[in-house]
Amino acid sequence: MDIQNAAKNIKVLFLDSDGVIFPNTVLMGAPFMAKSRSYYDGQGISLLRAIGIRIAIITNEKDQAADAIRTTVEKWNSLPSSKPQQSDGWEPIVLYEGCGGEQKSAAAEEFLASRGLSFSDAGFMGDDMVDVPLLRTVALPAAPASAERAIRDLCTFVAERNGGEGAIRDFTNMILAARNIDPFLLPAQ
Amino acid sequence: MDIQNAAKNIKVLFLDSDGVIFPNTVLMGAPFMAKSRSYYDGQGISLLRAIGIRIAIITNEKDQAADAIRTTVEKWNSLPSSKPQQSDGWEPIVLYEGCGGEQKSAAAEEFLASRGLSFSDAGFMGDDMVDVPLLRTVALPAAPASAERAIRDLCTFVAERNGGEGAIRDFTNMILAARNIDPFLLPAQ
Amino acid sequence: MDIQNAAKNIKVLFLDSDGVIFPNTVLMGAPFMAKSRSYYDGQGISLLRAIGIRIAIITNEKDQAADAIRTTVEKWNSLPSSKPQQSDGWEPIVLYEGCGGEQKSAAAEEFLASRGLSFSDAGFMGDDMVDVPLLRTVALPAAPASAERAIRDLCTFVAERNGGEGAIRDFTNMILAARNIDPFLLPAQ
């Protein structure tokens, strides 16, 4: 499927956490594990949800290493537009922890099947080896500029910005452009 | 209004917080929300105040997410030159929290009206969708280099430096140059 | 020895900590000393271990300044593939603290001798003056892009990425390419 068609058609975006939502770095030596993220990506995810694209995050991290992504997902799921009970509310973002390699694909398949969807309805942004099986399966594989070269070579879309610094927003901007949607007509938050 | 005239005439500068005073990133997973800012911008804001330009910050953030900007404004309002009682003292910087989209414009309008000023006396530096209504209203819309492209395309002035890394100082330098003011003749602090 | 031969033959990689595993910066003023590291490097080290290259870290830091590297090594030595009792398990990564200059070479020599190996079987990535004696002794001296110029000038391999931001992964990618090993056939973790 070419990128224009995929961009017009996907109904789901899967995201890796480290290297995509966060830069692939972690602060060591502190009494906590801290990672930085970009509000440009947060706005990007809201725009995708506003046009009906579902979001699921599938990460290999677990335990304390997943604290940052858990807090982030909680924040995104508490936005005013995240109202699962209402017909026009955004579906909550689902977080799968502790999933590497084939487990990423299994989690994605479960997510899709339970919603009557298939891999041809999905995009995925990943950045390293653990993401390869799922990147090879989805209709629209994507990577941040900072992803490993071998991963970028697998992807249909490579962002201009690095992971944790706007890569997801670049993906969003591309989707909106392909669908001829003016972001300024969507709600900002 | 062209940029030279606007730069010579504005009496107020409105600033967004995240993406302008801070890079648009936040440290997650720590027991606090931390953001970095640049002392170049702090000096830039002092230079603007020294030539009589009022500063107000209008941010969508609130609660814990506004801790960093609150601490920053307190610091700026405790500088020796911030003496509201004295005729030559700088007017305190006003911080509006929890204002997005049209609320930004409403806060700005209130600030201006209570001082007998109008949008034609104001500049605003913003970086993302939530800033669009106010950027479209002021005489001198501005953005950091790191702002979303669609925002930069709306602005008369785009800084060379990123948000949180000197974008406000770039704006200051442009204002001083337009007014033929030598910064070395202004007080440093 | 030319780089292709060295890349095919080395059995051990020695690593400096600050400037190689971490960017050569440290967070000051906090009640802890924090340093950031990249998961790209963590995956790179796993790939090297998966093809049988032993890893030892020889750092000048000690006491609190070595907290970050100690935590990092513990993490790497707790990966599922780190099973010293099993014949196919990865040998634990050894950490030498408080070793500068000639002490780095002495630690490396001890590590090699106890395994029946010599400096001709070893690579070393270092970034500053304290690393010079060992860099001059190993078969494959290497440096991050961010290393001091005088150090880079001594090295056979200079990474494209900075220390703490993928320099070790660049080294890994070079080793795999020289040996015609497809990383996607190795286990990701």
Next chain:
Amino acid sequence: MDIQNAAKNIKVLFLDSDGVIFPNTVLMGAPFMAKSRSYYDGQGISLLRAIGIRIAIITNEKDQAADAIRTTVEKWNSLPSSKPQQSDGWEPIVLYEGCGGEQKSAAAEEFLASRGLSFSDAGFMGDDMVDVPLLRTVALPAAPASAERAIRDLCTFVAERNGGEGAIRDFTNMILAARNIDPFLLPAQ
């Protein structure tokens, strides 16, 4: 005085703290004020001290904002070569806090006079307006790459690296080259 002569002759280097030893950023919102610094600069300062150049830091910061520089100076003054009682020991680095503008020049003058030296024996690396009077007085004014343009325009030497990221090491490398000193013959630490 041209740069070659100044580089050969200076006996003292004055340093600003924020923007020179640290990048000009500070972490806000945390229960502490954190700043990052580079070990490349630490090694650079040791090399300058090893060839007999005295170091004094003159900063406008005080109270909590000076915590990071105080901790840094303590570290540098506890290095094995810092032995004030011994004839070959390095003179301790002096830290002047809370000095802006003309106070920087006064502190520098006091430091020099008490050692029988004059401004023609001194270099100074600064980065913003508060540093201007002293930069205009010393024999060798210097700035990091990240300094304000107006400051860089005043300086004889402008580093390739940013403040807090190796600017002081660039200065050191220039001094050693001008004096034909091979850094590898100096002690590393």
